[in-house]
Amino acid sequence: MMPPTDVEFLDVLIVGAGLSGIDAACRLTMHCPGKRWAMVDARDRIGGTWDLFRYPGIRSDSDMHTLGFPFRPWKETDVIADGPAIRDYIEDTAREYGVLPHIRFGWRVTGADWSGADQTWTVTLETPDGQRRLRCGFLYMCSGYYRYDRGHMPDFAGSGDFRGPIIHPQHWPEDLNVAGRRVLVIGSGATAVTLVPALTRLGARVTMLQRSPTYIVSHPRRDGLAERLFRLLPEKLAGLLVRWKYIGWSLLTYRLSRRKPDLVRRRIIDAVRDAVGPTVDVDPHFTPSYAPWDQRVCLVPDGDLFRVLKAGDAAIVTGRIDSFRPTGVRLEDGREIAADIIVTATGLDMQLLGGATLSLDGEKVDIAGRPVYRGMMLADVPNHALAIGYVNASWTLKCDLTARQVCRLLNHMDEHGYAVCVAPSDGAGPGRVPLLGLTAGYVQRGRAHMPAQGESPPWRVHQNYLADLAGFLFSKPADGTLAFERRHDGDKK
Known part of the structure; x- marks a missing residue:
């Protein structure tokens, strides 16, 4: 029929x-x-x-x-x-x-x-x-x-008391001005590690608050080999070679992560320690409790997140939120973080x-x-x-x-x-x-x-x-x- x-x-x-x-x-x-x-x-x-x-x-x-x-x-x-x-x-x-x-x-x-x-x-x-x-x-x-139509928004106690805007990155206001304002980014995933250096470049005073750390790896923004291949070879051949370079690298690193997680863990954390310098504590801020690739590993191009933390242009805090307050958030250990804007990079x-x-x-x-x-x-x-x-x-x-x-x-x-x-x-x-x-x-x-x-x-x-x-x-x-x-x-x- x-x-x-x-x-x-x-x-x-x-x-x-x-x-x-x-x-x-x-x-x-x-x-x-x-x-x-x-x-x-x-x-x-x-x-x-x-x-x-x-x-x-x-x-x-x-x-x-x-x-x-x-x-x-x-x-x-x-x-x-x-x-x-x-x-x-x-x-x-x-x-x-x-x-x-x-x-x-x-x-x-x-x-x-x-x-x-x-x-x-x-x-x-x-x-x-x-x-x-x-x-x-x-x-x-x-x-x-x-x-x-919506991102994941945890039910934070006292969120209605906060005097400033609470923004989920999935619905970013086009007219938001962050220059000179204290911005608290809640989260530790790909969105959070992207936002922190970007907001810093816009003149915000940024604090990244994470409940627990994530594995973060610096990756070159540009690939000199790829640029040379596209300049010297036909486009399709160059694209194929570069593509397989990255496929092979991702397969190798994932397989190594699953077979020798302690080795990969040490390598990642040592690289972060070199990137942020002595002024930023790698433990607890960059030392996850789980093995690499139990969760997705975050990439930061040219280590931009590490650079702003090392320079003191942004701060990182690890702790659990007790409640929102009119001028920021209070953590379970009693610390308070002041903020004019709160960004909830809390996932999907x-x-x-x-x-x-x-x-x-x-x-x-x-x-x-x-x-x-x-x-x-x-x-x-x-x-x-x-x-x-x-x-x-x-x-x-x-x-x-x-x-x-x-x-x-x-x-x-x-x-x-x-x-x-x-x-x-x-x-x-x-x-x-x-x-x-x-x-x-x-x-x-x-x-x-x-x-x-x-x-x-x-x-x-x-x-x-x-x-x-x-x-x-x-x-x-x-x-x-x-x-x-x-x-x-x-x-x-």
Whole structure:
């Protein structure tokens, strides 16, 4: 049964116009040129995370040679790039590959229901012109893993008593003037370590307050070797070599961190001690209680955070908050920190599917604990994919592999006349492990609502690009796990 003619039908609907969505769309244009597709995004501009976050100093927390697209190498001089440059890169890529005309901004997916009889998804959307529906054969969710409308805000006692503004970086005011003002940044993750030197450059007197320290590593802002390679070699070859340099380095350092955590721990802390000098206490401010890569390691370009701390342009305090006061915060040990502005760099609220609900013939799909096939398909949910990147490397590395797998799967289905593909949960086995293997607070808070992994491939993500790339290159869609259904006749193979 074909979809009703009064509702628009697409072969593929991509949800989300950030890095993973644009990657998916470009791959679709390259590998599945005959498909009818569109992309929707709830925001009014392209870029996803890199359009949403506009706090001072916003930048990548991975090198751009792997965070960028493999089919369009990053050629700029900054390896750790700022948010506007990344957004421009995403938009330029979308323009070059003809993606922009396919994007419908201000369209937010609220629900999608799979019809077994029609072998299609009916998608409900909120648009600037009201609620709309469309249908698609394949639903590709590239909407990330956190809430766009709000960040995580702990319930601090007495927060209503503070006389100044309390700001979450996810919603930074455009007109905020920090010059000459005392700014307290609460947090120790990538956002906090980015904000501190950036606010200092704007003339603020900054204190970074952390409950517990994070591993922080200095990374060169520019890569001289990469610049020479792009100057001397063809662009694609230079991009490939530089990309693999960074892939290899990230794999090596992660593997070493897991095998010899004490060695890596000492190396990181010794480097911080050399960078901040004797005036800043490395213990407790830069000595985490956990092993490297139990949580994501923060990068600071050219050691900018260490420089402002060493120079005394910013301060760092480690302790737990007792309560907010009218002019600052009081810690549990009795210390008080004065502030005119408080910035709560306290993390994200996790949310898969952009808050949309999935249902199968009207029955809601509970994604909590549901195993995920190859890190891209929820078990027992037909004709869909999720873009979920790595937690120990650049997000785009895994998302690009997923996009290539989706294209190969769609072409396989066309070649054999299949209308439906599904990953039955029976093959996942009984064991479950967390989908994101980090102990970070935002991961722990959202774990109860997130899908899971099985104990072995193809239901387990390696968190290793080489292993996942080999799995892609040496496997086929008909791998004995996926089940396929032909159009109309219901003949399963």
